[in-house]
Amino acid sequence: MSDPAALQPFTVLVVDDQPIIGEGVRRILAALPQARVEVCAAAAEALARARALKPAVILQDIHMPDGDGLELVAQYRAAGELAFTSVVVLSAEEEARTKADAFARGANDYIVKLPPAAEFIARVRYHAAASQAQRERDAAFRELAAAEQELARRNALLDQVNVRLAQSNRELRVDVGTQRERLDRIARVSADLARVQDLDIMLTAILREAVSLAGCNSGVVYLVEGGSLRAAEAIGATGAAHARLPLDDSTFVGGVAQSGELARLDRIECARAGRDLAAIGTEEMFGPRTKSALIVPVVRAEGNVMGCIALLDGHAIRRDAHGFEEADEQIVTHFASLAAVAVERAQLVRAMILRMIAMAELRDPTETAGHVGRVADLAIMLYDRWCDAHPDRADRGPRTRDSLRIGALLHDIGKVGIRDAILKKPGRLDEAEFAEMRRHTQIGADLFAGIRTDFDESAASVALAHHERWDGRGYPQGLRGEEIPLFARIVAVADVFDALSARRSYKEAWAPAKIAAYFEAEAGKHFDPELAEILLANQKVAEAIRARRPD
Numbered sequence: 001m002s003d004p005a006a007l008q009p010f011t012v013l014v015v016d017d018q019p020i021i022g023e024g025v026r027r028i029l030a031a032l033p034q035a036r037v038e039v040c041a042a043a044a045e046a047l048a049r050a051r052a053l054k055p056a057v058i059l060q061d062i063h064m065p066d067g068d069g070l071e072l073v074a075q076y077r078a079a080g081e082l083a084f085t086s087v088v089v090l091s092a093e094e095e096a097r098t099k100a101d102a103f104a105r106g107a108n109d110y111i112v113k114l115p116p117a118a119e120f121i122a123r124v125r126y127h128a129a130a131s132q133a134q135r136e137r138d139a140a141f142r143e144l145a146a147a148e149q150e151l152a153r154r155n156a157l158l159d160q161v162n163v164r165l166a167q168s169n170r171e172l173r174v175d176v177g178t179q180r181e182r183l184d185r186i187a188r189v190s191a192d193l194a195r196v197q198d199l200d201i202m203l204t205a206i207l208r209e210a211v212s213l214a215g216c217n218s219g220v221v222y223l224v225e226g227g228s229l230r231a232a233e234a235i236g237a238t239g240a241a242h243a244r245l246p247l248d249d250s251t252f253v254g255g256v257a258q259s260g261e262l263a264r265l266d267r268i269e270c271a272r273a274g275r276d277l278a279a280i281g282t283e284e285m286f287g288p289r290t291k292s293a294l295i296v297p298v299v300r301a302e303g304n305v306m307g308c309i310a311l312l313d314g315h316a317i318r319r320d321a322h323g324f325e326e327a328d329e330q331i332v333t334h335f336a337s338l339a340a341v342a343v344e345r346a347q348l349v350r351a352m353i354l355r356m357i358a359m360a361e362l363r364d365p366t367e368t369a370g371h372v373g374r375v376a377d378l379a380i381m382l383y384d385r386w387c388d389a390h391p392d393r394a395d396r397g398p399r400t401r402d403s404l405r406i407g408a409l410l411h412d413i414g415k416v417g418i419r420d421a422i423l424k425k426p427g428r429l430d431e432a433e434f435a436e437m438r439r440h441t442q443i444g445a446d447l448f449a450g451i452r453t454d455f456d457e458s459a460a461s462v463a464l465a466h467h468e469r470w471d472g473r474g475y476p477q478g479l480r481g482e483e484i485p486l487f488a489r490i491v492a493v494a495d496v497f498d499a500l501s502a503r504r505s506y507k508e509a510w511a512p513a514k515i516a517a518y519f520e521a522e523a524g525k526h527f528d529p530e531l532a533e534i535l536l537a538n539q540k541v542a543e544a545i546r547a548r549r550p551d
Helices: 019-029 043-053 069-078 096-104 117-171 177-193 199-214 252-259 267-272 326-363 369-389 398-409 413-417 431-437 440-446 454-465 486-501 512-522 529-537 539-548
Strands: 010-015 035-040 057-060 086-091 109-112 218-225 228-235 244-246 263-265 293-299 305-312
Touching: 010 019, 010 043, 010 117, 019 035, 019 117, 035 043, 043 069, 057 069, 057 117, 069 086, 069 096, 086 096, 086 117, 096 109, 109 117, 117 326, 199 218, 199 228, 199 305, 199 326, 199 398, 218 252, 228 252, 228 305, 244 252, 252 263, 252 293, 252 305, 293 326, 305 326, 369 398, 369 486, 369 529, 369 539, 398 454, 398 486, 413 440, 413 454, 440 454, 454 486, 486 512, 486 529, 486 539, 512 529, 512 539, 529 539
Parallel strands: 010 035, 010 057, 057 086, 086 109
Antiparallel strands: 218 228, 218 305, 228 244, 263 293, 293 305
């Protein structure tokens, strides 16, 4: 990482014909244990040595008996192997013209040799950290490119699965009107799921539909994560809502996820569960009084299980029957096959988003996955409350909420394009630096140029406008009031609330009363007054959302 306190071991190459300079650098940098000093006394050998060592920092003298040090600077900058190396001119000359020439040829810094040890160590450490950060960003971008190729490959595979599932739809024979209605409903739902990008919203929609299809009131969807099962979404839970289970046959849920074979339990089997039979696995969330259970695996296109859907107390809605029937088993299994395609696509999108967030975190340590996750959760809560107040304008569909959530997750992604010297400056930015920092809104929007989906459109809109102000004094466009897109207004409130609530190296977390006073004062100035009022009315809910997702 680029944090100077967490430097990895690095090499410093000193190119200077005076042995005393090389030895002096070695003595000073002995106080920096991560630094390994190499010395080259001949200009003719310097480029080859640099290419072989790939140092984090090159300290280059200007005047050498067998060559021009400034010409070497230009050669370093032209060498692809040294793209991430910081080149620092180390010279006795102090003329402004010489310094300007050095920077024009690509030098990162100019040090008049030799400065006080503390200054010299600090500058070498800074350039080493910058070099390491550039290497990490390059690796992250290469990982992202590989992920995009993998996404394209898997999408092709998933398209093939969709063709087979469509054939399965045509071949599935039903004898009753209810089953035909269920299939029609699945066809409509699968089309909606295909447009959802966010994993959390996807899982909520899948579980609600599975519960409705099976005619029950409660259920839970599990995902395989790190060798165990995580309860990702639950409906009707009375206990812990995010339980974990082992991926084995100690519970029926774990056994289904391990084997890929569904389980259907009637009243008698549920009564025996946890006694002479394995526990169901849902007791921690729903209690031990389950009367029936249907546990269906969710299987990837390649055949491995990614999770399962557990439905409880079948036919709670249709009281003329007891437990789940074979027809429920068939229809939920069919739906789970369709859901698997949608979940896998959402997981790939989530992985790409997390990589983008990780790249932003490399540049700005405050832009953590915890922070952006909380901003996304808060944005969804604010939007839902806004919809309550505007039923005539509300769109609560998963596609709309999905677009908001992803836009909120990526609201500050444009910071990857801002220089470290500005992004990590400990003090206040001057006017020129702040002007460059404000460019992150346009950079973020440009990342989603060539809009193809609702996801791109929302992400671009939020990235561009989340620093606009209700009174028109924001940036980059100076929009006023409802000229600012709704999603950007929502994310502005969520982002500031989380930032004020968090402890940072430069501040303590604000108390709830101080945060409330701030939003009261800024309603109608910085923030949409209605959204500020919604936040204040739901501040306890917002604080609970923060507590669920720590840094």
